Amino acid sequence: MAYSDKVIDHYNNPRNVGQLDKASTEVGTGLVGAPECGDVMRLQIRVNPETQVIEEAKFKTFGCGSAIASSSLATEWIKGKTVSDALEIKNTDIVKELSLPPVKIHCSVLAEDAIRAAIGDWKKKNGVAETADATAAAH
Amino acid sequence: MLNVLDSAVPVECWSCSIGQSTTTLFCPHCSKIQPPSGGNYFTVFSLTPHLNIDLAALETEFHRLSRKLHPDRFARATDQEKEWSLADTALLNDAYRTLKEPLRRTEYLLKLEGSEIGEEFAGKDKANPSRVPADLLEEVFELNMQLDEMRMARKVGEEDPALHASLTEAKNKFEAMVNDVDQDLRKEWTNWDQSDQTVRQSSQNKMVSLLDRRRYLSNLLRDVTETLGA
Ligand code: FES
Ligand SMILES: [Zn+2]
Numbered sequence A: 001m002a003y004s005d006k007v008i009d010h011y012n013n014p015r016n017v018g019q020l021d022k023a024s025t026e027v028g029t030g031l032v033g034a035p036e037c038g039d040v041m042r043l044q045i046r047v048n049p050e051t052q053v054i055e056e057a058k059f060k061t062f063g064c065g066s067a068i069a070s071s072s073l074a075t076e077w078i079k080g081k082t083v084s085d086a087l088e089i090k091n092t093d094i095v096k097e098l099s100l101p102p103v104k105i106h107c108s109v110l111a112e113d114a115i116r117a118a119i120g121d122w123k124k125k126n127g128v129a130e131t132a133d134a135t136a137a138a139h
Numbered sequence B: 001m002l003n004v005l006d007s008a009v010p011v012e013c014w015s016c017s018i019g020q021s022t023t024t025l026f027c028p029h030c031s032k033i034q035p036p037s038g039g040n041y042f043t044v045f046s047l048t049p050h051l052n053i054d055l056a057a058l059e060t061e062f063h064r065l066s067r068k069l070h071p072d073r074f075a076r077a078t079d080q081e082k083e084w085s086l087a088d089t090a091l092l093n094d095a096y097r098t099l100k101e102p103l104r105r106t107e108y109l110l111k112l113e114g115s116e117i118g119e120e121f122a123g124k125d126k127a128n129p130s131r132v133p134a135d136l137l138e139e140v141f142e143l144n145m146q147l148d149e150m151r152m153a154r155k156v157g158e159e160d161p162a163l164h165a166s167l168t169e170a171k172n173k174f175e176a177m178v179n180d181v182d183q184d185l186r187k188e189w190t191n192w193d194q195s196d197q198t199v200r201q202s203s204q205n206k207m208v209s210l211l212d213r214r215r216y217l218s219n220l221l222r223d224v225t226e227t228l229g230a
Helices: A006-011 A065-078 A091-098 A100-123 A132-139 B053-070 B079-100 B102-112 B135-153 B161-194 B197-229
Strands: A028-034 A041-049 A054-062
Touching: A006 A065, A006 A091, A006 B161, A028 A100, A028 B135, A041 A065, A041 A100, A041 B135, A054 A065, A054 B135, A065 A100, A091 A132, B053 B079, B079 B102, B102 B161, B102 B197, B135 B161, B135 B197, B161 B197
Parallel strands: none
Antiparallel strands: A028 A041, A041 A054
């Protein structure tokens, strides 16, 4: 299958690969998998407690090129955003940016799920209630 | 013995107008070829959807139909019939490839019966998008990290015997897990084949989760085997 140039670029030079201290209260960790293929992805964020801005984002993906590119792009996009702005990112935005073909939709879904899971974990750690926004956005 | 589909509405044969069939490739009355119909892979073989398939009978039927669809037999047929014979051949091949392979067959039947699996449903399950328990995901991820470590060490010509041993152990464990899944799947095949609609629904849900689980397991196994074997 032919990958788009943007996928190849992220695949060859993935941004923000790595990990953050899982135990830190400022860090949220999302570990998700794609049941469609069995690939797994971990995405972590470090959130500034004052501003709720995501200052750092790291990922590690064991999966296809599209999943690696999607998570790499996701970390780039969420860095510098507030937690609630980051939740606005949809897998369809990733599909568009990376020109993913229909059979690779789930790879972008995986990245969106990872963002949500990481933010969810951070919220739980910090006693932040799920906002109406986030719940609505989940549909 | 092949079961005959009874539920769909029959269509009259284009040629004799007597033979009626929804899905067979040839008219049951005059034996003329029929266009690829609105049937499914099971009906191509005149089967009702089911999971415990007689593979020998399936193969025999496949060869019989392939011969009947052979281009030589349509040398003097109309262009329309030639075209149908090619389309029917493609359908027959897809149907055979899907039904003879246990996992493909199971997935196909689940989709046919309305289970929400596959690309169209990616991301629909917001409550548990990964659709497996968190501890399985964690284990899979952790083992992938170890594999990564092993590959990295190899690049610089090192091999950690302890890591090798623990990955071999993990491989055996995961192989056993895949076997368990396959056994459970086979149980559900029988359960589904023999049951009514209500039981079928819950059986389908079980099969969907078994297949989900199996994809993670076999993905990891593939990589472990590849890395250990190298
Ligand atoms: S193929 Fe599964 S994440 Fe891309
Ligand atoms: Zn006829």
